[in-house]
Amino acid sequence: MDNTTIIAAASIITAGITMGAGVFGPAMGQGRAVSTALSSLAQQPDAAPTITRTLFVGLAMIESMAIYCFVVSMILLFANPFWNHAISAAGAK
């Protein structure tokens, strides 16, 4: 297997595993956050604006972990510097 094949295979496999493993934790965390927010809304409906705003901010912070994994996966697939370097080296030969 030459360099290009190794780089391509590693990038594709890593991109898939990154997405699969990377969204598992944030999804569990967001589920727990929403369930706690719902139970506190049921206990104190007057505090609904504060609870909702805090819930959204918390969800955004948790979501950004999944977004980091997504960005790395996209970079591996579409803007891969190692792949570009290997392709330009193979093209120059």
Next chain:
Amino acid sequence: MRLSSDQLILWQHGFIKLNATIVTTWALMFVLAVGAKLITRKLATDVTISRWQCALEILVTGIVKQIADVGLAAPRRYIAFLGTLFVFIAAANLFTIVPGYEPPTGSLSTTAALALCVFVAVPLFGIGQRGWRGYLKSYLQPTLIMLPFNMISELSRTLALAVRLFGNMMSGTMILGILLTVTPFLFPVAMSALGLLTGMVQAYIFTILATVYIAAAASGRDQ
């Protein structure tokens, strides 16, 4: 496949390149500025006001209430910066409904610029409120050992602001592009609606996080 509208070069002269992100941002600035000028030309204070003025008043009072809820004492002092952030990001994300438009917030350059604005604004507001010593002393809270961690957290939350907005908008446009090649009509319409929703939520999140950071810097003494 294009990752963002940065790679679409519209005009080039030497090393000066005009890409689609810059042109779209200029168009957005023009629309927002001209729209605001037209709506606020004849402000009325009696019972019947024009619909556009009413909509703008709803927007302004809503943002003022949100800023006051977070804990900033005088919201009018900060609404110029925070309101502009919200209106720009919301408009940039909402115009996705126009065909052929790519949101400039789907490019890491724009979101990094917005995050840098927040990064600069937080010390500015903090020093304006508490003075140099008061603001710099907040980095030593709660103990002296926390100084490097506080500095790192400043940098990392700026990076998180940029990447969060970029990731959300870029994923929306990319999923739409991929789905359009797979199933023609029904699915892309649903994903487009979801993209609009996440765009508005992300605009709100960006502004609220900027407000929380400024509140922590400007009035940390009260905590």
